[in-house]
Amino acid sequence: MLDLAHQLSQHELAPHSRESDDHEPLLDEHGHVHVLPQSARAVRAIAEAGFFSTVFDEARGGLRLPHALHAGAMGLLMAGNMGMASYVLLTVGNARLIVNFGSDAQIEAFADPQIRGHTMGTMCLSEPHAGSSLAEIRTRAEPDGQDGLGARFRISGHKMWISGGDQDITANIVHLVLAKTAGADGKLIPGTRGISLFIVPKILPDGAANDVSVAGLNHKMGQRAMPNCALNFGEGRERPLGRAGALGWLVGEIGQGLPQMFQMMNEARVAVGLSGSVLAARGYELSLAYAKERIQGRSAGGVGGEQVAIIDHPDVRRMLLSQKAISEGALALTLYCARLLDEEQAAAQETEREAASILLGLLTPVAKSWPAEWAQKSLHQALQIFGGAGYTRDVEVEMLCRDNRLNPIHEGTTGIHGIDLVMRKIRRDRGRAFALLQEKVGVTRTRAAGRSEMDAGAGAVGEAFRHLAVCVDRLISEQDERRLLANASLFLDALGHGIVGWLWLDQAIACHQAIEAGAGQEDLSFYSGKLRAFNYFAETELPCVALWTTHVNAMRDEAASMRVEEF
Numbered sequence: 001m002l003d004l005a006h007q008l009s010q011h012e013l014a015p016h017s018r019e020s021d022d023h024e025p026l027l028d029e030h031g032h033v034h035v036l037p038q039s040a041r042a043v044r045a046i047a048e049a050g051f052f053s054t055v056f057d058e059a060r061g062g063l064r065l066p067h068a069l070h071a072g073a074m075g076l077l078m079a080g081n082m083g084m085a086s087y088v089l090l091t092v093g094n095a096r097l098i099v100n101f102g103s104d105a106q107i108e109a110f111a112d113p114q115i116r117g118h119t120m121g122t123m124c125l126s127e128p129h130a131g132s133s134l135a136e137i138r139t140r141a142e143p144d145g146q147d148g149l150g151a152r153f154r155i156s157g158h159k160m161w162i163s164g165g166d167q168d169i170t171a172n173i174v175h176l177v178l179a180k181t182a183g184a185d186g187k188l189i190p191g192t193r194g195i196s197l198f199i200v201p202k203i204l205p206d207g208a209a210n211d212v213s214v215a216g217l218n219h220k221m222g223q224r225a226m227p228n229c230a231l232n233f234g235e236g237r238e239r240p241l242g243r244a245g246a247l248g249w250l251v252g253e254i255g256q257g258l259p260q261m262f263q264m265m266n267e268a269r270v271a272v273g274l275s276g277s278v279l280a281a282r283g284y285e286l287s288l289a290y291a292k293e294r295i296q297g298r299s300a301g302g303v304g305g306e307q308v309a310i311i312d313h314p315d316v317r318r319m320l321l322s323q324k325a326i327s328e329g330a331l332a333l334t335l336y337c338a339r340l341l342d343e344e345q346a347a348a349q350e351t352e353r354e355a356a357s358i359l360l361g362l363l364t365p366v367a368k369s370w371p372a373e374w375a376q377k378s379l380h381q382a383l384q385i386f387g388g389a390g391y392t393r394d395v396e397v398e399m400l401c402r403d404n405r406l407n408p409i410h411e412g413t414t415g416i417h418g419i420d421l422v423m424r425k426i427r428r429d430r431g432r433a434f435a436l437l438q439e440k441v442g443v444t445r446t447r448a449a450g451r452s453e454m455d456a457g458a459g460a461v462g463e464a465f466r467h468l469a470v471c472v473d474r475l476i477s478e479q480d481e482r483r484l485l486a487n488a489s490l491f492l493d494a495l496g497h498g499i500v501g502w503l504w505l506d507q508a509i510a511c512h513q514a515i516e517a518g519a520g521q522e523d524l525s526f527y528s529g530k531l532r533a534f535n536y537f538a539e540t541e542l543p544c545v546a547l548w549t550t551h552v553n554a555m556r557d558e559a560a561s562m563r564v565e566e567f
Contacts, residue, residue, distance in 0.1 A: 001065065004049055005073035009080030012042045017081040020225035021399050025167065027217050033166035033227050040169040042084045046077065047117025051088055052095075060099065060115050071338035074271065075278045075331070082275060082403050083225025087120055089271045090164055093264040094121025094176055098199065101252045101260050105149050110174045110199050120170050123264055124159040124177040124200075124231065132416055134178065134258065135191045139233065141179040141198060141248065144241075154245030155179055155200055156234030158215070165229025166202070166214045173202040175212065176264070177233065177248060178257050189255075197257035198248035200233065204240055211238040211246040222402030266360075267341075269368035269411045274334040276375035279404040280327035283382035283397050287323065291316055291385055310385070319381040325537040326378040328507075328530070329500040330371035336503060337367045355436060362425045362433035363499065365417035370496030372407035373414055379404055418488035421495070422475055427484075431472050441465050441502045447509050454508060457538035461505050464498040464545040471549040478555055486560035487552045494548040501542045508534040 016038040025035045046052070055070050056062030077085035095114040099107055113119035130136040139157025146152060155177055159165075166173065180194040188194055204210050215230040234245040241247070252260060291311035299308050310316045340363070343356035379401045383390035390397055408414050425433060441461065448458040471491060478484055511527040511534075519527055 001054070001069060001073050002076065005051070005076040008042075008046060008049060008051075009076045012045045013077060013080030013084050016042070017225070018393075018396070018399065020081060020083060021222075024219065024224045025217060025227035027214060031214050032168065033214060033217065033229065034168050035227065036225065039081075039084060039225050040167075042081065043087050043120075043169050044117070046084065046088055051077070052091055052117040053115045055092060055096070056099070056115050060112065062115065066339075067341040068335055068338040071270075071274055071335055075274050075334075078275050079278045079282045081225055082223050082279065085275075086223070086226050087164055087169070089268065090123065091117075091119075091121040093267045093271075094123065094174055096267070097176060097260060097264045098174075098251065100263065101197075101256075102199070103150050106199060106249060106251070109149060109205055110201065113172065114174060118170060119172045119174055120164055120167065121174045122162055122164050122176065123261070123268070124162055124165075124175050125261065125265075126161050127158055128160045128230070132412055134195065137178060137180060137195065138188070139177065139179040140188060141181050141196060141250075142245065143181075144243075144245070144247070149199075149205070149249045151250040153179075153181075153198055153248050153250060154234060154243065155198055155248040156245050157232075159231045159233070161218060162229045162231050163226055165227065165231050167227055171203060175200040175202070175231070176251075176261070178261060179248070181254055192258050193255055195257040196254050197251040197260045199251060200246050200248040204247060208240055209238045210240055211235065211244065213237050220406065222399070222404070222406050265411060266364050269364055269417075270334055270337045270341075272407050272410045273330065273337075273367040273369070273371040275410075276371035276373075276404055276407045277327060277330035277334050279400050279407075280323065280330060280371070280375035280378040280382075283379045283400050284320070284323040284327050286395075286397055286400075287382035287385040288320055291320060316385055319385055321533060321536050322540070323378045323381050324529070325504070325533040325541065326374050328533060329504055329537060330375060332503040332507060333363075333367050333496075333500055334371060337363050358429075358433045358436055359440070362421075362437060365421040365425065366492060366496045366499060368411060369408065369414045369417045369492055370500065372404065372410075373493070374496075375404050375407065376401070414492070415489050418490075418492040419485060421492050422484055422488040426472055426475050426491075431476055434469075434472050437499070438465060438469065444502060444506050444509070448505060451509075451512060454505075454512065457508060457534055458505055460538040460542040461498070461501045464501055464542045467546045467549040468495060468498050471552050474553045474555070480555065480557075482560050483555040483557045486557045487555060490548050491552050494545045494552070497541055497545050497548075501537060501545075504534040504537050 020036045020039050023036055025033050027033050053062040054065040057064055074085055091114045095111040098111040114121050127137050141153040141155055144152045144154045177198045177200045178195050179198055180188040181196055183189045202210055202212055211234050213232045213235055215232045218228040220228055236244040292309055294310045295307050296310050298305055299312055340356045340360040344353055344360060347353045382397045383401060386395050386397055389395050445458050445462055448454045508531055511530045514527050
């Protein structure tokens with residue numbers, strides 16, 4: 001499966017990644033969106049290879065592929081062209097939600113075509129006025145009877161930032177739309193209690209067009225291959241069954257829209273982190289290849305003589321090693337979350353499944369935000385190695401920097417996930433999930449004990465988690481919510497560093513074991529390179545945890561208490 005994903009990425013996606021960036025999707029005068037023909041062919045090739053179905057049960061045409069392996073394959077596709085891989089991620093997430101919460105008739109009508117790759121899927125949450133404040137959405141759902149697909153509603157409203165909201169790759173698109181129903185007084189139920197989830201297809205089961213239209217395209221700085229749309233539902237351009245309003249079918253029960261959608265949202269969040277990881281890894285590989293071939297300057301301490309490849313310069317090696325430590329650490333984090341999803345669903349014991357679920361809940365905001373944020377630092381170093389060529393469009397790293405800059409915003413900004421981490425994942429469960437994480441870290445440190453060459457790195461991991469534990473207690477005890485919110489993002493960074501350091505330690509143990517078992521020369525370089533990256537992260541990045549947690553413990557609020565006039 002990984003070989004197949006690699007071949008698709010190399011031969012079907014990567015060759016037109018620059019062209020799909022230069023030639024964005026177009027909205028014609030009839031309201032139809034057109035993508036680059038090569039992009040359409042690439043998505044169809046992915047579908048023919050079966051990547052839309054792999055994680056589903058055999059009864060649905062799938063292989064029940066472990067999520068960790070599916071994530072690895074998706075990472076390879078992302079490295080070739082982020083936009084093309086996004087069609088898979090959104091469609092698989094859409095279909096999984098319908099399979100888990102929809103009726104048999106809804107699964108057959110709307111999930112199965114997506115699993116076969118014949119139809120694409122979206123998630124329609126945000127609105128122009130609301131953004132991430134989903135409690136404020138105004139899209140309305142009015143009851144419209146019952147049919148073989150369940151409770152039918154008329155959907156009217158406006159959705160913004162809809163990735164893949166329209167395209168000409170497939171004839172149909174299945175939109176999962178959050179909308180509010182009205183109370184007894186006819187007014188929309190306030191807050192999140194009135195939010196329900198509806199299946200709203202572009203083309204109805206009878207072949208007629210639904211009342212869904214594209215209001216415009218959002219022209220993004222990166223990830224341009226996939227269209228990003230403003231969608232209007234129920235404008236009256238089409239009148240299915242003779243009435244205005246887009247036809248939609250309720251998923252599950254009224255008022256359960258957000259709990260249902262969180263399944264897709266959380267999967268998408270880990271996918272965003274995976275995207276940052278692989279974009280950073282791609283930047284690292286490109287800058288490494290360039291550093292080996294670019295001749296400039298002479299060796300340190302040398303006088304005269306031939307010029308050398310820039311990889312011979314210590315500062316270039318520092319930037320390369322930093323990229324390796326960040327990108328491979330971020331990959332470890334996101335793939336570990338995919339493994340937790342497997343354990344949550346398939347571990348042998350209920351206690352194991354529960355533990356995986358608790359850990360995944362804690363790690364999700366970190367796995368979304370840390371790779372996205374730190375990939376940008378990694379890509380900054382990749383671009384720096386290219387020098388003047390790096391900021392020109394002749395070099396791919398320039399595009400990768402723009403592509404990744406969307407990730408700290410996608411699926412909730414870093415600030416929102418910092419708040420979620422502190423207010424929900426730490427305070428609401430009184431540190432229970434963090435305690436479970438500490439146990440995992442303790443097991444890894446015990447495995448590293450007795451290996452003198454790992455004492456310093458294992459000690460750095462232990463010291464980082466000692467500071468994090470004190471910080472967690474401080475976050476739980478603090479009563480001033482304004483101070484908590486002011487320090488949430490910094491705590492997210494600190495916890496992310498600690499977790500990545502722990503996962504690097506776990507990899508380092510495996511590398512030492514492989515070397516002791518007699519790895520061949522080529523493998524030896526692979527393992528020793530990873531050990532170098534672990535030592536670098538432990539020496540250079542993990543000490544930041546002490547500084548950041550000290551700041552959080554002080555509950556400083558210089559910014560939060562600053563008067564607007566002082567800005």
